[in-house]
Amino acid sequence: MGGNKILDHELEDLNNLLHTCELQEIRWTGAYFSWTNKTIWSRIDRALTNAYWFETSDFTLTHYLTNGLSDHTPMLIDTLAHQSPNLNSNSVTCGLNKDHFADLRAQQDKGRRELSNIQQALQHDQRNKNLLQEEKTARDRYVSIFSSSISLIQQ
Structure with missing residues (x-):
């Protein structure tokens, strides 16, 4: 959307590759457009799989998230058979994060949610x-929060 129309012959090599390698796009949810420069919106990022993958992981779903600070939309691949890694955190670090950076973390979470909500609205309009101006303001605020956290860590 907003750019030049893609012609069928421009996709011929990609279509031949997908057919030859027997690849197909994984089912997906979330944002339709996966890349934007705020003028052009495109669905250029996709998760592909083959028949072997479907045999070993019968349910796979790609979640297209909001793009946050990137021009690309992150994709989260979810399978029913995935396992969470066993994280063994250092208790001192956990205590430091909890005691000294809890408010900063809350600000980061709030800034991320705000930016995400605006970017979801932009997917439809x-x-x-x-919305474009709100997205820029929210992005700047989110970056500012991260800059503050880096300054605190370096002190």
């Missing part, structure tokens, strides 16, 4: 100038 890409040319809305108010």
Whole structure:
């Protein structure tokens, strides 16, 4: 959306590759457009798999998240058979994070949610100038929070 129309012959090599390698796109949810420069919106990022994958992981779903600070949308691949790693955290570090950075973490979470909500709205109304400005402001605020956290860590 917003760019030049892609012609069938421009996708011929990709389609031949997908057919030859017997690849197909994984079922997905979330944002439709996976890349934007705020003028052009495109679905260029995709998760592909083959028949062997489906035999070993019968349920796979790609979640397209909001793009946050990137121009690309992160993708989270989910399978029913996935296992969580056993994380063995250092208790001193956990205590430091809990005691000294809890408010900063809350600010980061709030900033991320705000940016994510605006970016979700932009997925449905890409040319809305108010949303584009709100997204820029939210992005700047989110970056500022991270800059503050880096300054605190370096002290």
